[in-house]
Amino acid sequence: MTGDAPWSISGTTRLLAVIGDPVRQVQAPALLNPLLNRPGTDAVLVPVHARPDDLPDVVRGLQRAGNVDGLLITVPHKAAARAFADGLSPAVRLSGSTNALRREPDGRWYAENFDGAGFVAGLRAAGHAPEGRRVMLVGGGGAGSAIAAALLGAGAARLTVCEPDRQRREALLARLSRVWPGRLAGRGVPDPEGADLAVNATPLGLGPGDPLPFAPKTLEPGAVVADIIMKPRDTALLKSAAALGHPVHHGVHMLTRQLDLYREFFRLAPDR
Structure with missing residues (x-):
């Protein structure tokens, strides 16, 4: 060809x-x-x-x-x-x-x-370097786990992994804590308070009737909202966050x- x-x-x-x-x-x-x-x-x-x-x-x-x-x-x-x-x-x-x-x-x-390397490279290219940021990551599955490791490796100051599956969440935190002790927390439900970068790494948003993975209205002003879903490009989460004045980061960059x-x-x- x-x-x-x-x-x-x-x-x-x-x-x-x-x-x-x-x-x-x-x-x-x-x-x-x-x-x-x-x-x-x-x-x-x-x-x-x-x-x-x-x-x-x-x-x-x-x-x-x-x-x-x-x-x-x-x-x-x-x-x-x-x-x-x-x-x-x-x-x-x-x-x-x-x-x-x-x-x-x-x-x-x-x-x-x-996934992690691509996500971090996309953030940096868009001017949202993860160094020193307090990150809330929703979803500890396949992509989320890779993104979690990459964000810590890139210098995120604090990472909270929000994953309802307790066994999955604790296994991921255990693996990551061996490399980056003292910089991790885990929750069963999303809690955006204090985060200046909030990431959706769940499939929520693929379907038109999906609920939001978290409520961007609880984020501090100026917090970046990122989604890894690529289609639709503007997910309901990103539309909601943009309407509130938050910088948004699209999934295709990953x-x-x-x-x-x-x-x-x-x-x-x-x-x-």
């Missing part, structure tokens, strides 16, 4: 898949495929809808296909997908979740997580800042 010629898929094309439930909201194919349609790269990324009960069959089936080189993982499979990797990166071990698996030359599969990381991870041709 080339950037100037029509898109062409042949018997030599290598496959990447993004796996989720649902997948109608995924933006990775639209953003990553233009990078694959360039000289020296013969690959395509396609969405694959896998319900939780079907995940093992879907992933193992794709891994057995000889021309599938990598998998991107999205909601709600990021924690469960660790089980399909032979090797885990430090980021995966710390967060407990993965959003990218790569076939190695020897056929083994290696798991990485770029993905766009991961594109170069994906290209390197999957050993794709460099930008030309």
